[in-house]
Amino acid sequence: MIRVSVIGAQGRMGARVVQAVGDADDMQLAQAIGVQSSLEGVRPDNTDVAVEFTVPSASLSNVLALVDQGVNVVVGTTGWTQDGLDEVRRALSHAPNPGQSVFIAPNFAVSAVLADVFAATAARFFESAEVVELHHPDKIDAPSGTAVHTARTIAAARRRAGLGAVPDSTRTDGGSRGQVIDGIHVHAVRLRGLNAHEEILFGNAGEQLTIRADSFDRSSFMPGVLLAVRAVASAGHPGLTVGLEHLLGL
Numbered sequence: 001m002i003r004v005s006v007i008g009a010q011g012r013m014g015a016r017v018v019q020a021v022g023d024a025d026d027m028q029l030a031q032a033i034g035v036q037s038s039l040e041g042v043r044p045d046n047t048d049v050a051v052e053f054t055v056p057s058a059s060l061s062n063v064l065a066l067v068d069q070g071v072n073v074v075v076g077t078t079g080w081t082q083d084g085l086d087e088v089r090r091a092l093s094h095a096p097n098p099g100q101s102v103f104i105a106p107n108f109a110v111s112a113v114l115a116d117v118f119a120a121t122a123a124r125f126f127e128s129a130e131v132v133e134l135h136h137p138d139k140i141d142a143p144s145g146t147a148v149h150t151a152r153t154i155a156a157a158r159r160r161a162g163l164g165a166v167p168d169s170t171r172t173d174g175g176s177r178g179q180v181i182d183g184i185h186v187h188a189v190r191l192r193g194l195n196a197h198e199e200i201l202f203g204n205a206g207e208q209l210t211i212r213a214d215s216f217d218r219s220s221f222m223p224g225v226l227l228a229v230r231a232v233a234s235a236g237h238p239g240l241t242v243g244l245e246h247l248l249g250l
């Protein structure tokens with residue numbers, strides 16, 4: 001049995017992870033840690049993998065503490081910076097256990113990860129590309145981190161293929177063409193009833209390709225989280241890994 005501790009266990013995602021771990025045949029819940037509890041008791045003698053879903057302001061220090069205590073970590077909290085990732089890499093380089101792992105995924109939904117992979121493949125074949133992300137209106141940031149990542153993925157694929165700027169003759173005068181990220185226009189819709197959705201639009205003269213990923217419910221993230229827990233517990237990914245695509249055998 002893989003012993004899993006959940007950090008942020010009272011949060012919306014953390015509570016789902018507690019439930020998913022309880023439902024998995026090969027896992028058992030070790031500790032459920034909320035904002036009031038200390039991480040000090042989360043140690044290799046009781047925990048194989050800690051799953052961290054808290055808030056961006058707490059995530060880095062939580063991960064560094066867990067690494068220092070010899071615990072493997074799967075992280076779903078968003079908002080990671082390059083500096084934060086570098087700090088985790090440094091901490092892992094002198095971690096107490098050889099082969100210790102931290103796995104961070106900005107998006108655990110398989111559909112969203114595959115949409116990005118397919119978009120990277122498609123990008124070089126199309127003159128135009130735009131991203132539309134659609135979310136519930138309680139979301140604080142816009143555009144979503146996932147859409148920003150998609151735009152950057154498309155832009156990088158276009159650069160590799162030697163494509164120039166996307167065609168756009170708009171002369172804005174108080175109008176809007178969304179946020180331009182790395183040359184790709186990204187539009188954000190906020191609508192009650194939605195959860196998390198993304199459309200990637202590619203266009204050529206006379207044809208269009210649409211790639212759409214829909215996450216209807218937080219349960220969509222759980223298969224990805226459990227996959228990461230199993231990967232980390234099997235010591236198959238020592239060091240820092242960022243992105244679920246690395247576990248999907250693509």
Ligand code: NAP
Nearest residue numbers: 008010011012013034035054058076077078105106107108
């Ligand atoms: P949430 O409902 O606000 O839950 C966050 C929880 O963390 C709260 O219970 C909070 O407690 C607790 N917390 C805050 N600081 C903590 C600390 N230092 N130690 C332990 N617990 C602490 O948010 P959520 O919807 O679960 O989302 C959590 C994070 O996951 C966000 O960054 C979100 O963007 C991200 N997310 C990622 C994915 C993915 O696929 N990677 C998917 C969905 C969401 P209090 O409320 O008492 O402060």
